[in-house]
Amino acid sequence: MKKSIGKKPAIIPTPVLIIGTYDKKGKANSMTAAWGGVCSSDPLSISFSVQRTRHTHEALLEKKECTISIPLAAHVKEADYFGVSSGRDRDKFSDTGLTPVRAPSVHAPYVDEFPIVIECKISNVVDVGVHDLFIAEVVDVLIEDTWMSADGKPDLQKAPFFFYNPLDRSYYKTGEFLMEGFSTSNLFK
Template structure:
């Protein structure tokens, strides 16, 4: 027996990517963080990520002005901080200082890496043609940094309305991916 869920709750079913922190640096040099769950891989080569960042987000203005950001991937130990970051605005608050996070220099963008995160992806805007209509930015990943010394690597996934799931066991079926082996290089 199926129970119906309202169509506007589709994200609760399909949004499986990890929560990320979007780090930006505005034209005045001020760094900011926002929490984001609405993102998706668009393609592998070049590596493109679609990200929903609207004008209601303080980071939207910095991304519009500079065309670059960092997608920082936090682990479950940062879950409460990640939620708290998403519940305040960077227009009046230095989120790095307030939440005790450490900005680190990136190599190809001015936006900062987040030292406490397991992964950081330096990105540049590849296409902003969908921003006006859908708030959808297409970002090209320039560099990826992984903290291999981190003990905690479980990612968090938003399921809507304050519910989150946490990565568990990994199921490795790579040997069965014969059709895609050449593409995955």
């Protein structure tokens, strides 16, 4: 039997997205966003929500470009810090020892130590309460070659990513292969 737990953000797992921008002063800044994911395949787009009070929100509206870096489990503390501190009064890169790098295709920084970087241009912003939903068209994806398998795909067993559980405000690691996707078309007929 299922039990009601009330109205909660129960999409689990929730990805950990590190949104990179330059602020008005040109300082590299990143924030953690847990409300996000792929929202269109054509044009390939990712959506993520940012509260209007966040320092990153202003930069996203002004610059209309960003990166999304995907961290490994080894950097869970740094990723959490990016979400609980503000670039208004902290240099999060300096504080964590992580390295900002100017993305090649958009005017935004990414986190060099994180193996996957998605370069994006903001295509739409939707008011959804205390957050704005940013829809960002993917310009390019950069993947650290040491995390690639022989077939040119990210090897998730080599690169243990992690996700956020909004119900208990905790992080958990991924990495176990289960099966190939889109492989069950004849299984249940």
